[in-house]
Every structure is written in C-alpha cells, then in structure tokens.
Amino acid sequence: MSNWENKNNMPTVYLIDDEPELLELLSDVVELTGLSAQGYTRASMFFEQVPTFEPDSILVLDLHMPEMDGIEVMRRLAQMNNPPALILISGHDTGVLHSAEKLGQAHNLKIIASLGKPVTIGHFRQLLDQHTQSDKWIQRNDHQTIGRKFTEVELHRAIRDDHLTLHYQPQFEIATEKITVVEALVRWQHPEEGLVYPDRFIPLAEQNGLIGKLTSWVIEKVVQQEQQWQKAGLSVAVSVNISAVDITSLTLPEQLAELLADNKLDPTRLTLEVTESALMGELVTSLDILTRLRLKGIGLSIDDFGTGYSSLSQLHRVPFTELKIDRSFVYNITEDTEARSIVKTCILLGHELNMWVVAEGVETKEHLDILRQLCCDRAQGYLFSKPVPAEKMTERLHSET
Ligand code: C2E
Ligand code: CA
Ligand code: CA
Numbered sequence: 001m002s003n004w005e006n007k008n009n010m011p012t013v014y015l016i017d018d019e020p021e022l023l024e025l026l027s028d029v030v031e032l033t034g035l036s037a038q039g040y041t042r043a044s045m046f047f048e049q050v051p052t053f054e055p056d057s058i059l060v061l062d063l064h065m066p067e068m069d070g071i072e073v074m075r076r077l078a079q080m081n082n083p084p085a086l087i088l089i090s091g092h093d094t095g096v097l098h099s100a101e102k103l104g105q106a107h108n109l110k111i112i113a114s115l116g117k118p119v120t121i122g123h124f125r126q127l128l129d130q131h132t133q134s135d136k137w138i139q140r141n142d143h144q145t146i147g148r149k150f151t152e153v154e155l156h157r158a159i160r161d162d163h164l165t166l167h168y169q170p171q172f173e174i175a176t177e178k179i180t181v182v183e184a185l186v187r188w189q190h191p192e193e194g195l196v197y198p199d200r201f202i203p204l205a206e207q208n209g210l211i212g213k214l215t216s217w218v219i220e221k222v223v224q225q226e227q228q229w230q231k232a233g234l235s236v237a238v239s240v241n242i243s244a245v246d247i248t249s250l251t252l253p254e255q256l257a258e259l260l261a262d263n264k265l266d267p268t269r270l271t272l273e274v275t276e277s278a279l280m281g282e283l284v285t286s287l288d289i290l291t292r293l294r295l296k297g298i299g300l301s302i303d304d305f306g307t308g309y310s311s312l313s314q315l316h317r318v319p320f321t322e323l324k325i326d327r328s329f330v331y332n333i334t335e336d337t338e339a340r341s342i343v344k345t346c347i348l349l350g351h352e353l354n355m356w357v358v359a360e361g362v363e364t365k366e367h368l369d370i371l372r373q374l375c376c377d378r379a380q381g382y383l384f385s386k387p388v389p390a391e392k393m394t395e396r397l398h399s400e401t
Contacts, residue, residue: 010132012054014084015039016046016073017062022119026060029121033128043068047076058112058131059084063100064091071100078107087127088114094338123335148193152208155201158188159213165189166221167387170396171239171358171378174371179400183239183273183380184222185387186214202243211245219256222270223263225390230265234397239271239301244278248285253292260298271299271322276307279314287318294319301358305346315353323350327361327381334366344374351375 013030015037017023023039030037035058040046043065059077063070070088077083086109090097097114104111113127158164164186171181188196205211222238229236246252260267272293279286290300301322302315306329325346332339343359350357359371362381371379385396 010035011056011058013037013058013060013128014046014050015060016043016065016070017041017060017089018065019062022062022117025121026119026124029125030060030128033125033132035128035132043070043073046073053080053082053084055082057084058087058128060087060089062089063096071103074100074104074107074109078109083109085110085112085131087112087124089117089119090114091117094336098338150196150201150204152204152210155188155204155208155210156213158190159210159217163189163191164214164217165389166218166225167389168225168238168393169380169387170384170393171380172362172384173378174368174376179236179384179397181237181239181271181378182393183241183387184218184225185241186218206243206245211243212249215240215242215246216255219259223259223265226265226269227263229394229397232394232398234394234401236397237269237271237299239273239299241273241303242278244275244280244286247274247278247289248282250285250289252289253296253298256293256298257296267297268299271301273301273303273324275303276305279318283314290318294321304360306342315349320353320355322356322358323353324358324360324380325376330359330361330367330371330381331363333370334364340370343371343376347374347376 013035015023015026015030017026017039018041020041023041027037027039038050040049044067061070061073070090074086077086086104088097088100088104088111090100094116097116101111101114112131115124115127165188166184167187168182168184170179171183172178173180186198186202188201190196202211202214205214218240222240226236226238256270257267260270274290294300299321300319301324302318302320303324304326305323306326323346325343329339329342329346333343347357356377358378358380359367359376360380362368362371362379362383364383367381368379368383388396
C-alpha cells in the first residue's frame with residue numbers, strides 16, 4: 001500500500017488493484033497530475049482504512065481481484081455516503097467493462113470512464129486532467145448538482161419575465177463542411193446563481209406542468225431568431241428539444257403550424273428533437289402528434305439514440321427524419337471498437353430508414369475523421385463550437401458565408 005500526504009486540498013484518488021506494479025505506476029501518474037493518491041492491493045483493506053469519503057474523490061478500481069472483486073466493491077460503495085466517482089479497469093473484454101459500467105450507473109455511482117488493460121498512461125492521465133480541470137466536465141456533470149434547488153414559482157416567473165435565454169450550437173455538414181443547422185439549448189439567466197443549465201430546471205418544469213410554457217417560450221424565441229437570420233441573408237435551420245410531456249398535447253401540431261405560418265416560416269426549417277425515452281409513454285397519443293407534425297412539414301429527430309429502449313418497429317412507425325447518435329458512443333469511437341461498431345450500425349440503420357444521421361459530442365479531429373469514413377451526415381460538438389449566445393452564433397454564421 002502506498003500513502004501520500006493530501007496536497008492543495010485537491011480530491012484524493014484511491015486505487016485498488018491486486019497487481020502491485022500497476023498500482024505503483026498509476027499512483028505515480030496520479031501524483032504527477034497534482035492529486036494525492038492512496039493505493040490498496042486488497043479491497044477489504046480499502047474499506048477498513050477509508051470509512052468515509054471526501055467530496056469529489058475518485059476511485060480507480062480493478063474489476064478482477066481475487067478476494068473481493070470490483071462488482072462487490074461497487075455494491076458496497078452504493079450503500080455508503082458520498083461515494084467516489086469511479087474509473088474502472090479490466091483485463092477482460094470490453095463487454096465486461098460495459099456491463100460493469102451499466103451496473104455502476106444502476107447503483108447511482110458516477111462512472112468517469114472504464115479502461116481495458118493494458119492501461120495507457122497517457123489516456124489515464126488525460127482522464128484525470130479532464131476530470132479535475134476541464135470546464136467541459138463541469139458543464140456536463142456538475143451543473144446538475146451544484147447550487148440550490150429552485151422552486152416552481154421561481155421558474156414560472158423566469159419564463160414569464162424572460163429570464164430564460166437560448167444558446168445555439170452548430171451542426172456541421174461533414175461533406176460540405178458548412179453549418180447548415182443549429183440546435184437551440186435553453187439556459188436560465190438567474191439573478192443570483194448566474195447561468196443555470198437545463199438539467200437543473202427541465203425536470204422541475206416537467207414535474208410541475210410548466211414544460212408546455214417553457215417549450216412555447218423556446219419555440220417563439222427560435223422563430224424570432226430564425227426570422228432575423230433570414231433577414232440577414234443567413235440560411236440555417238433550427239432544432240429544438242421537446243419533452244415527453246409536450247408530445248401528449250394534442251393541439252401542439254396546429255399551434256406550431258399556425259405560429260410558423262404567421263411568421264411566414266418554412267416548416268421544413270424547424271426540427272423537433274425527441275429523446276428515445278420520451279416515446280416510452282402513451283404511444284398512441286405521441287404517434288398521433290408526431291405524425292401530424294410531420295404532415296405539416298416539421299422535421300422530427302430521435303435524440304440521444306442508443307441510450308433508450310426504442311425498438312426497431314417503433315423507429316419504423318414514427319416518421320422520424322433524423323437520428324442523433326448519443327454522445328456517449330461518439331466519445332469512445334477512437335479507442336473502443338464496440339462503440340465504433342454501434343455508431344457504424346446507427347448510421348447504416350438511419351440511412352436505410354431514410355433519415356439524416358447526426359453525431360453528437362464530436363470533440364476531436366479523430367472523431368470527425370472516423371465519422372466521415374462511416375458516412376455520417378452531420379457532426380455536432382465542442383470541436384466546432386460550444387453552445388453560444390445568439391449574437392455569437394450570428395457572427396459565426398456571417399464569417400462562414
Ligand atoms: P441534448 O439535447 O443531448 O443536448 C446536447 C447537450 O450536449 C448540451 O448540453 C450540450 O452543451 C452538450 N454538448 C454539446 N457538444 C458537446 C461535446 O462535444 N461534448 C460534450 N461532453 N457535451 C456536448 P446542455 O445544453 O446542458 O443541455 C442538456 C440537455 O437539456 C439537452 O441534452 C436537452 O435534453 C435538454 N434541453 C436543453 N434545452 C432544452 C429545451 O429547450 N427544452 C427541453 N425540453 N430540453 C432541453
Ligand atoms: Ca438535443
Ligand atoms: Ca442529445
């Protein structure tokens with residue numbers, strides 16, 4: 001077991017691996033990143049010596065260990081307060097890692113990543129750096145939990161008083177390298193809390209019957225923005241996220257069509273993104289609504305594809321025009337051959353069903369190169385731009401033409 005002093009109040013990284021050499025090596029890498037490392041060759045020792053966890057600590061966990069294996073460790077962690085976020089390691093095939101990852105998530109544990117053995121030091125270090133420093137990490141994971149909870153009344157006022165704002169993220173057409181679509185993503189410009197991300201208030205809106213109002217607000221703003229872009233000679237289509245609850249409102253297609261007609265906007269310039277899981281509810285009602293939206297010419301995208309449970313027949317029944325591959329698959333396409341096969345299959349499936357295929361979470365040039373090889377139509381992600389305010393997006397669109 002190796003033990004180090006806790007430095008600079010940075011989170012502690014615990015490591016459990018029955019191979020002492022690997023343990024030593026990984027601990028050294030942890031130290032290099034400026035974090036403090038505590039290594040254990042046996043899980044029982046870890047539980048004896050670490051009865052409680054500091055916030056933000058990390059556990060690097062080997063799944064395959066003789067006495068108490070990684071799966072059992074996860075089960076025990078799930079019953080403890082404030083469990084560390086996990087980096088899983090396994091010498092087995094990636095299938096085992098994926099199942100372990102899913103199991104961890106089912107236990108409500110935060111899984112940072114899972115790595116096959118041999119562990120590449122560069123990759124391990126990159127993961128630690130990303131976890132501790134990157135604002136991307138903060139944006140993706142922490143804005144959901146940091147800060148206080150909001151009330152229904154506050155959110156209601158925010159919608160009424162225009163305290164919400166839209167950021168736009170471009171979608172890059174891979175063949176032409178042009179921005180052809182932007183996705184609108186809502187934020188709350190909170191007087192005390194600053195910019196609040198949707199994960200902190202969309203669920204609240206859904207639970208309190210406010211989501212319809214919120215969606216209407218978003219769509220109205222998008223329609224105004226689209227008009228401004230058209231006036232400025234900028235040709236770009238817009239995607240909007242809608243919620244499961246929205247596709248239970250039978251009048252949605254008519255209201256939308258009317259709004260678009262009043263503003264003389266071509267309905268094919270608007271796409272509504274629905275997550276796979278949103279289709280789990282009242283299928284007859286949602287099918288009715290989605291089909292009428294399509295009949296009116298509005299585009300329909302199936303969002304976060306691959307994370308939900310949509311069956312092939314559902315895909316076939318709902319008239320989707322676009323399929324968006326979830327970023328968790330895209331993120332791994334460079335290293336993980338299974339993730340790459342999934343992405344490849346999604347692209348083939350989408351094209352076979354006459355849909356455009358969009359990959360989300362495209363962060364590197366390597367991601368893009370692979371997606372191009374796999375004939376994906378569009379790519380969206382930090383490689384091109386984070387979501388930005390409308391003015392910034394307008395500048396970007398001007399600079400592209
Ligand atoms: P989503 O529809 O999957 O939106 C994409 C999310 O991925 C955005 O987070 C975006 O900032 C993030 N993202 C984009 N590119 C990258 C990348 O390269 N790497 C990584 N790691 N992340 C990337 P955001 O804006 O926090 O939105 C979170 C979710 O909130 C959205 O997920 C969507 O489901 C929901 N949401 C956003 N706006 C609305 C809205 O107006 N109405 C409804 N009902 N839901 C919304
Ligand atoms: Ca979306
Ligand atoms: Ca998505």
